[in-house]
Each structure stands twice: as C-alpha cells, then as structure tokens.
Amino acid sequence: MSALTFELARQRYAVENLSDAHRELVLSRFGELETALPPDPLSADAVRLRIERSLDTASFRDRPPGPTEYRLSVDYDVDGVQVAGVGFRARIDRQTLSTHMVTCRDDAWFIDGFENLFRVVVAYRSFVSGSLVLHSAAFTDGERGFVACGRSGAGKSTLCGLAKGLGLTVLSDELNLIRPIDQGFALQAMPFAGDFGRSRAGSTSLPLSALLGLQHDSTPRLGGCSRAQAVSRIVASCPYLNADPQFVDRVTDRAVELVQRVPLRVLSFALDTSFWKVLDHEYPRARSAVSP
C-alpha cells in the first residue's frame, strides 16, 4: 500500500492506503497535481483520503447496464457527509474533512467514483479555506478571467465551445474556483471532467474580471440583475454545500459578499461568437496575472 499527496488550489490532499491498481488509476487522472513532498502523518494541513478495498461486492451500488451518467448520492448528518456511487461509499468527517472511501472496484468505476468523491471533498476544503467552487464555465484571453455560473442546461458548454472557436482558452465548463485576493478575486479551473472535457490539472489562477449568469437570446448583451437574483444564481451553482444544512447559510453569506464586490451580470448570447465583442468592450484588461 502506498500514498500520494496532491496540491490543488493551494490545498493539500493526502490519498492513503492505495493498492498498486488504485495508485495507477489515481495518478492517471490526477498525476499533474502530485507534489514531491510525501504526506506528513503529523501534518494537519492536508486533507486525508483513505481508500479501503472491500471484497464484499454485494453491499455496494452495482454498475448500471451500458454507458450512463448516474447521480451521486450525498447525505448529510451532524458529524459527516455520506457519499455513495457505483462500487463505493464514503464518509467525510465534518471536523477534519478526513475521508474514508470503501470500494469494491479496481477498474474505471473506481477512478470515476474517486473523482466524484474528490469533487465533494475539494468543494468543502475550498470553502473552509475561504473560496467558492462553482458549477460554471470559465475562459480567458490570457489576461482576463471570465466565469459564467449555471447548472446543467444553462449553456456553459455551449459558451465554452464558442469561446474556444474564438481562440480563447477554456478553463473548465464544469467546476471553477473563486478565491479572494487583495485586489478582488482569482479564478482557477478545477481538474474535473465536464461536457467539454477535462481541464488541465494544476492550472494557474487568473484575475476574475467578470462574474456572469447566462441567458439565451438572439442579441448579445449584458444585463444587470438584483443582488437577490445574483445571490440565487451563485448559491444554486455551489454543488454539495448548497444542500448541506450546516453550510447553506454560510454559502449564502459568502455569495452575498461576492456579489457585493463583483456584481453579477447576465450575459445574453446566441449560438455565435458575437458575445465576445460585448465582453471585450465591457471588461477592461487586467494589468497583471495572479500567481498560482
């Protein structure tokens, strides 16, 4: 059994008790996040994820027939968060965020389950450290970071496709992190797969230039919205925590703080690249990049 340490958005995660097969799978997906430093048993800064292999396959959710997307089961109790998916179940301790994953799989179902679980852990750890992980589409022209929040069907992947066609760099059409910095907020892609593919792990931060909601319309434009509407869009885009009774009020508070500093505007866009002229005109270029 072995361990790996990852660093993501300035937070460290120690994945422990890995079999050779599990180690290979985890590295295949998150190897770019690996740090040279081994996990320190005495260190409290790394969130620990312990993997336990079980031979009791009957006690796990079975794989569905054929290729399919399935909904992760997440339940919240006083002391922890329970997560379950195909071939695994896990518990996240609220105090330490230490996570115990039990799995009966050594194949692609394992790494898919691990990634799904890792998303949840990262969302909690990032929030505790002052950030917000949003279901969102993010892209950049190399200087300015644009993030559009929205749930499935809002047009995130469509917008990313259009942005890529313009030569812009897509960060992620799935999960992006917003972190407060001295002069505003930094934007960073999370290395989790979306419809548009997997963002590059360990990507650097950019200054957050625009916080957007999405709306389909034939005419590209930016519209304002009330703070309540803005907060609702942000909170609805905070996966896992917005359904956690112990976190939802804090998530809402943080969303209020965010939209007070960075007003959310609603981008109306059609299935063409005309939206970029609006964004390029409305948001001035950032003067410097933010360090990762």
Place this chain on the structure above:
Amino acid sequence: MSTPEPAAQYRLDPSARFRVLDGEGIFILQGAGEVLVVNGVAAFIVERVTAEVAFDEVVAEVVARYDVQPDQAEADAMTLLENLVEAGALAAS
C-alpha cells in the same frame, strides 16, 4: 402535500431557507438544490405568514401597503402561498 387555505398556518419547510436581500426574498430549497427569488410583496407576505400572522391580517396589511384591491390581494396571496407550498418552500398545516 396539503392545499393551503386562508385559515392555514404557514411555516418555512424544514428543508428550506429564506432571507430577504434588498427587499426581495430568496428561498434555498436544499432538497432540490434549487433557489427561488420572490419580489418584495411576496417576500413581505412570506415574512408575515411565517411569523404566524393570520392570513386575513396579512391581506389587510398588503392592501394598506400596496395599491391593490382586497379581493385581488387575497387571490394573489393565496396563489403565491399555493405555489410556494407546491415548490417545497413553505409547509401548511
């Protein structure tokens, strides 16, 4: 799910959160992972009925605060409460 009636008591659904921001109301429906925004009049009605103020009294307050006829205020308030109960934001008893 029960159908709201004027005599019903309303409370926030246990799985929902509600707050007012700049006069508008925000419901966070944890079970569905959804968020609803209601306008100022609706936010006022929600605040009053969940404070256990009688429905008729809330309607009278709405008529006094806003330019609306009593019959219209009552019908609109009832529709609002029905919709919020159906959405899982409020519970009626």
